[in-house]
Amino acid sequence: MAGFEVVTVASDDKGNMDLEALHELAGADLAGVMITQSSTLGLFDTGIVDMCRVVHEAGGLVYGDGANMNALLGRVKLGDLGFDIIHLNLHKTFSTPHGGGGPGAGPVCVGDTLLPYLPAPVVTQAGENGGITYNLHYPERTIGKTSGFHGNFGVLVRAYTYTITLGAAGLKAISGNAVLNANYLMQAHTIRLKDFSLLAFDRVCYAQRLRLLCRLAEGPRRQWTGDCQAAVGLRVPRAHDVLPLIVHEALMIEPTESETRETLDAFIEAMRAIDREIGENPELVRSAPHTRLPARFLSQTMD
Numbered sequence: 176m177a178g179f180e181v182v183t184v185a186s187d188d189k190g191n192m193d194l195e196a197l198h199e200l201a202g203a204d205l206a207g208v209m210i211t212q213s214s215t216l217g218l219f220d221t222g223i224v225d226m227c228r229v230v231h232e233a234g235g236l237v238y239g240d241g242a243n244m245n246a247l248l249g250r251v252k253l254g255d256l257g258f259d260i261i262h263l264n265l266h267k268t269f270s271t272p273h274g275g276g277g278p279g280a281g282p283v284c285v286g287d288t289l290l291p292y293l294p295a296p297v298v299t300q301a302g303e304n305g306g307i308t309y310n311l312h313y314p315e316r317t318i319g320k321t322s323g324f325h326g327n328f329g330v331l332v333r334a335y336t337y338t339i340t341l342g343a344a345g346l347k348a349i350s351g352n353a354v355l356n357a358n359y360l361m362q363a364h365t366i367r368l369k370d371f372s373l374l375a376f377d378r379v380c381y382a383q384r385l386r387l388l389c390r391l392a393e394g395p396r397r398q399w400t401g402d403c404q405a406a407v408g409l410r411v412p413r414a415h416d417v418l419p420l421i422v423h424e425a426l427m428i429e430p431t432e433s434e435t436r437e438t439l440d441a442f443i444e445a446m447r448a449i450d451r452e453i454g455e456n457p458e459l460v461r462s463a464p465h466t467r468l469p470a471r472f473l474s475q476t477m478d
Contacts, residue, residue, distance in 0.1 A: 297311070
């Protein structure tokens with residue numbers, strides 16, 4: 176990309192970015208580092224401030240993927256941690272639909288370092304004697320006007336409406352409920368599903384919609400990873416599971432801040448049922464699903 180090579184920075188045994196590995200890569204040719212905070216592991220990288228400092232001292236920038244902002248709304252400012260630029264995933268955090276084939280639309284937020292380079296014109300707010308006016312401003316080192324397809328502007332309106340309707344208190348409640356639901360399921364895996372799965376990292380989960388990664392427990396159950404993915408979706412109609420590659424033989428579970436305790440308990444019972452079936456009637460799991468759900472993905476309806 177632009178003549179640069181993309182290099183993966185290793186993680187340490189706690190699931191954080193390995194600062195020693197970052198130091199080795201932080202030379203004069205470092206352009207920037209991209210990281211998701213909280214991470215896909217469901218962990219808040221506790222070394223994030225030091226990580227940003229190392230990158231900045233090398234002359235680079237820190238780009239943040241806002242994929243797990245549900246856990247941070249109203250509580251953490253990524254700019255205060257050292258991020259220079261982030262993008263927000265409106266479909267994950269601000270209620271908008273996902274998919275449709277594009278083109279997308281969403282906010283990209285920058286800090287003071289990049290403000291002078293923003294495309295022009297920029298809308299600025301001013302005011303005198305209690306009045307508020309809006310002006311068009313051309314940043315000092317602007318890259319000029321940019322032209323692109325209009326995108327799905329409606330999702331921006333929906334996200335804005337969602338934000339102002341909730342207000343500061345409502346947004347903060349989202350992050351509290353998201354983290355609570357994530358850790359409720361984490362405790363369920365520790366206590367009620369310990370024979371079925373193992374936690375990838377035994378730490379408090381701070382992630383939007385829970386990015387909880389579990390390895391299938393040792394023994395015969397390990398061979399059922401893929402089948403369990405299908406079975407979970409079968410038993411819990413709104414379940415959305417993803418098979419991530421950052422932990423070997425992982426099952427990633429994503430509750431949302433809007434899920435109730437009843438739906439979380441139903442999910443736990445579904446997982447326990449799968450566990451029993453693997454031991455008592457493995458062919459039942461192997462041949463799943465056995466029913467067709469009324470709701471399907473667009474790609475499935477077009478097959």
